[in-house]
Amino acid sequence: QKEVEQNSGPLSVPEGAIASLNCTYSDRGSQSFFWYRQYSGKSPELIMFIYSNGDKEDGRFTAQLNKASQYVSLLIRDSQPSDSATYLCAVLDSSASKIIFGSGTRLSIRP
Amino acid sequence: GAVVSQHPSWVICKSGTSVKIECRSLDFQATTMFWYRQFPKQSLMLMATSNEGSKATYEQGVEKDKFLINHASLTLSTLTVTSAHPEDSSFYICSATDRGEQYFGPGTRLTVT
Numbered sequence: 001q002k003e004v005e006q007n008s009g010p011l012s013v014p015e016g017a018i019a020s021l022n023c024t025y026s027d028r029g030s031q032s033f034f035w036y037r038q039y040s041g042k043s044p045e046l047i048m049f050i051y052s053n054g055d056k057e058d059g060r061f062t063a064q065l066n067k068a069s070q071y072v073s074l075l076i077r078d079s080q081p082s083d084s085a086t087y088l089c090a091v092l093d094s095s096a097s098k099i100i101f102g103s104g105t106r107l108s109i110r111p
Numbered sequence: 112g113a114v115v116s117q118h119p120s121w122v123i124c125k126s127g128t129s130v131k132i133e134c135r136s137l138d139f140q141a142t143t144m145f146w147y148r149q150f151p152k153q154s155l156m157l158m159a160t161s162n163e164g165s166k167a168t169y170e171q172g173v174e175k176d177k178f179l180i181n182h183a184s185l186t187l188s189t190l191t192v193t194s195a196h197p198e199d200s201s202f203y204i205c206s207a208t209d210r211g212e213q214y215f216g217p218g219t220r221l222t223v224t
Contacts, residue, residue, distance in 0.1 A: 041202075043204045044215050
C-alpha cells in the first residue's frame with residue numbers, strides 16, 4: 001500500500017513568520033509531487049509541483065524535495081492570515097495513473 | 112491553469128432518490144477524470160477513476176452499482192448516486208489531469224434528508 005504521511009496539525013505560526021509543512025512518502029519510485037491548499041468547504045487548489053531534487057520557488061512558496069529521504073516539504077515565507085488552510089501533499093502513483101493524497105496539515109496563521 | 116467545473120454546486124435530495132453530478136473540463140480534453148468524496152474534517156477519498164469510452168475503475172470498498180460513473184466524452188464525466196441515503200451526504204469533488212497536473216472542480220455538496 002503506497003502511502004503519503006503528513007502531520008495533521010494544527011500548525012500555528014505567527015503572521016510574517018515562515019511556515020514549514022512536511023510530508024513523507026513510501027514509494028521510492030515516485031517522481032512527481034504536489035502541494036494543494038484547501039480552504040474549509042472548498043475544493044483543493046494546486047499551488048506547487050516539484051519533480052526534481054532540491055528547491056523550487058514560486059513567490060512566497062518554496063517546495064523542497066529529497067528523494068533519497070523520501071521527503072517533500074513546503075515553506076511559506078511571510079505568512080499571512082489568508083494562508084490559513086489545510087495543505088495536502090500528493091504523490092503521483094505512475095503505475096496506477098492516480099494521485100495519492102496525504103491526510104493534510106491544518107495551518108493557522110495568527111495575527 | 113486548466114479549469115474544471117461541476118454542476119450542481121450543492122443539492123438536497125430525499126432518501127431513496129438518485130442524484131447526478133456533472134464534471135466538465137472547460138479548456139482541455141480529459142481522457143481520465145477522478146471522483147473523490149470528502150467527509151467533514153477528513154481528507155479526500157478517491158472513489159473511482161473515470162476513463163473516456165470505457166468502464167470506470169472503482170477503489171476498494173466503493174459500490175459500483177451505487178455510484179454510477181459515465182465518461183461519455185473527453186470533456187464530461189458524470190457521477191450518479193443511486194438510491195441515496197443520509198450516509199451518502201458528503202462533499203463530492205471531481206478532478207482531471209492536464210499535462211501531468213491534476214485540477215479539481217469546485218465540488219458538489221450533497222445532503223440527503
